[in-house]
Amino acid sequence: xxxxxxxxxxxxxxxxxxxxxxxxxxxxxxxxxxxxxxxxxxxxxxxxxxxxxxxxxxxxxxxxxxxxxxxxxxxxxxxxxxxxxxxxxxxxxxxxxxxxxxxxxxxxxxxxxxxxxxxxxxxxxxxxx
Amino acid sequence: xxxxxxxxxxxxxxxxxxxxxxxxxxxxxxxxxxxxxxxxxxxxxxxxxxxxxxxxxxxxxxxxxxxxxxxxxxxxxxxxxxxxxxxxxxxxxxxxxxxxxxxxxxxxxxxxxxxxxxxxxxxxxxxxxxxxxxxxxxxxxxxxxxxxxxxxxxxxxxxxxxxxxxxxxxxxxxxxxxxxxxxxxxxxxxxxxxxxxxxxxxxxxxxxxxxxxxxxxxxxxxxxxxxxxxxxxxxxxxxxxxxxxxxxxxxxxxxxxxxxxxxxxxxxxxxxxxxxxxxxxxxxxxxxxxxxxxxxxxxxxxxxxxxxxxxxxxxxxxxxxxxxxxxxxxxxxxxxxxxxxxxxxxxxxxxxxxxxxxxxxxxxxxxxxxxxxxxxxxxxxxxxxxxxxxxxxxxxxxxxxxxxxxxxxxxxxxxxxxxxxxxxxxxxxxxxxxxxxxxxxxxxxxxxxxxxx
Numbered sequence: 001x002x003x004x005x006x007x008x009x010x011x012x013x014x015x016x017x018x019x020x021x022x023x024x025x026x027x028x029x030x031x032x033x034x035x036x037x038x039x040x041x042x043x044x045x046x047x048x049x050x051x052x053x054x055x056x057x058x059x060x061x062x063x064x065x066x067x068x069x070x071x072x073x074x075x076x077x078x079x080x081x082x083x084x085x086x087x088x089x090x091x092x093x094x095x096x097x098x099x100x101x102x103x104x105x106x107x108x109x110x111x112x113x114x115x116x117x118x119x120x121x122x123x124x125x126x127x128x129x
Numbered sequence: 130x131x132x133x134x135x136x137x138x139x140x141x142x143x144x145x146x147x148x149x150x151x152x153x154x155x156x157x158x159x160x161x162x163x164x165x166x167x168x169x170x171x172x173x174x175x176x177x178x179x180x181x182x183x184x185x186x187x188x189x190x191x192x193x194x195x196x197x198x199x200x201x202x203x204x205x206x207x208x209x210x211x212x213x214x215x216x217x218x219x220x221x222x223x224x225x226x227x228x229x230x231x232x233x234x235x236x237x238x239x240x241x242x243x244x245x246x247x248x249x250x251x252x253x254x255x256x257x258x259x260x261x262x263x264x265x266x267x268x269x270x271x272x273x274x275x276x277x278x279x280x281x282x283x284x285x286x287x288x289x290x291x292x293x294x295x296x297x298x299x300x301x302x303x304x305x306x307x308x309x310x311x312x313x314x315x316x317x318x319x320x321x322x323x324x325x326x327x328x329x330x331x332x333x334x335x336x337x338x339x340x341x342x343x344x345x346x347x348x349x350x351x352x353x354x355x356x357x358x359x360x361x362x363x364x365x366x367x368x369x370x371x372x373x374x375x376x377x378x379x380x381x382x383x384x385x386x387x388x389x390x391x392x393x394x395x396x397x398x399x400x401x402x403x404x405x406x407x408x409x410x411x412x413x414x415x416x417x418x419x420x421x422x423x424x425x426x427x428x429x430x431x432x433x434x435x436x437x438x439x440x441x442x443x444x445x446x447x448x449x450x451x452x453x454x455x456x457x458x459x460x461x462x463x464x465x466x467x468x469x470x471x472x473x474x475x476x477x478x479x480x481x482x483x484x485x486x487x488x489x490x491x492x493x494x495x496x497x498x499x500x501x502x503x504x505x506x507x508x509x510x511x512x513x514x515x516x517x518x519x520x521x522x523x524x525x526x527x528x529x530x531x532x533x534x535x536x537x538x539x540x541x542x543x544x545x546x547x548x549x550x551x552x553x554x555x556x557x558x559x560x561x562x563x564x565x566x567x568x569x570x571x572x573x574x575x576x577x578x579x580x581x582x
Contacts, residue, residue: 040418042418045279060418060443060444061443062443063443064443064448064449065443065444065448065449065452067452
């Protein structure tokens with residue numbers, strides 16, 4: 001699956017879609033593929049403060065539970081409640097099944113994140129093919 | 130598997146194979162000064178008849194033929210003989226916690242039945258495969274509430290078993306708590322129940338949970354619904370501890386609680402010397418992912434037959450490492466099996482009758498002993514324990530009782546200095562009327578000189 005070029009990416013496999021101070025966050029296709037069937041998403045709460053590089057939730061697959069790391073600092077404005085009943089939506093389309101929306105504290109933080117091309121190279125290196 | 134020691138010839142052959150000249154060579158990596166150069170000095174071996182005599186002599190030291198009024202978290206109940214017949218089966222007795230779980234369907238089924246019966250008794254949706262004991266289940270439940278709420282304040286009733294509270298503090302020593310204070314304790318009022326006004330004033334929006342016990346340490350049944358309301362109003366969870374599992378035969382289960390922890394020792398586990406016991410954690414289903422320990426689920430195999438699996442293992446330490454919900458990765462399987470057999474033998478009606486029997490005995494004991502001392506918290510509903518206030522110091526009273534082969538109540542001043550000479554008494558179905566009358570006779574005959582006013 002192609003990595004949208006308007007998103008930025010973390011080395012912990014989250015994507016972030018920024019529009020001004022508003023941003024949407026999810027996990028990458030590579031992440032969902034590595035995890036396997038996702039059975040549970042632990043969402044943050046609206047109003048929570050998230051900090052760049054810090055854990056804001058977790059995804060549980062049949063194989064493992066993995067922490068979710070915030071790509072940027074901000075305040076949670078919305079969470080994708082659909083994932084509570086249907087976490088498999090992430091497996092189906094990781095780049096549209098968003099997890100949370102945040103209001104960024106400092107949009108400039110995004111500049112340090114990976115571009116789609118950089119992330120694709122990084123993900124390939126990580127899997128070794 | 131039989132245990133057969135190796136012969137000298139076998140040892141020599143093994144050493145030759147690995148290229149070592151002596152067993153000492155294998156320990157060469159350990160510095161000389163840390164190696165034990167002397168004999169282990171363990172007693173010489175005994176002949177079989179000597180061993181039998183040795184254990185007979187040890188067994189004679191037990192307080193056989195004594196009447197006991199001890200309770201306070203450990204209870205004497207009849208153990209149906211079926212319990213030992215089943216737990217001594219090799220399949221159960223010798224197996225370790227199921228890491229390759231699905232190959233041991235019998236163990237998993239026994240655990241599943243334990244979980245199911247615990248849920249029915251406690252009124253909760255889910256129960257785990259058991260914990261070490263009630264005292265360690267308490268801090269696990271508190272930490273569970275912290276994970277669920279994202280808060281770290283804890284409010285604990287002083288009427289919770291003092292040793293459960295001590296174990297909680299031990300756990301808390303190594304946790305960073307932003308409020309700096311691990312648990313705020315709330316006292317009790319004249320009726321022996323938790324001080325609801327103080328509780329209301331103490332619970333805040335930072336409180337992860339309120340922990341109470343019912344029947345509490347004084348044997349008094351708490352108003353769980355009122356306590357739940359106070360906790361829930363501030364978004365805190367309510368954890369209810371039950372130290373005397375038999376009480377569930379007649380006391381309404383704490384359905385208002387979010388998490389229930391219990392000591393299941395009363396269900397067929399001998400008081401022994403303080404363990405092993407059997408802890409329980411049960412909770413509302415929505416908290417299942419924050420629950421510590423193992424959980425057995427029921428499923429069907431590829432041919433549609435019923436089978437059992439360990440479920441939600443991804444939360445556990447052997448998979449999730451340091452991010453596991455708890456470092457408990459095992460359970461008290463054999464002791465939980467004792468509880469399972471006990472619950473099965475008694476059944477729903479049987480446990481109710483047993484509980485009524487306990488209530489009647491304790492009521493008779495309180496009425497008989499009460500007039501010679503003073504029954505504390507007598508206006509509140511209670512189960513099989515009660516607090517007796519005497520003029521005589523508990524040490525003196527218990528020494529006089531012991532002369533009559535009676536083990537009296539537990540002195541409370543160690544934990545509750547404000548209660549002076551008060552002692553906590555327990556009567557179960559095993560306590561006879563004659564024993565109660567005899568104890569009352571001793572309490573009534575306090576010599577004037579022994580009265581410590």
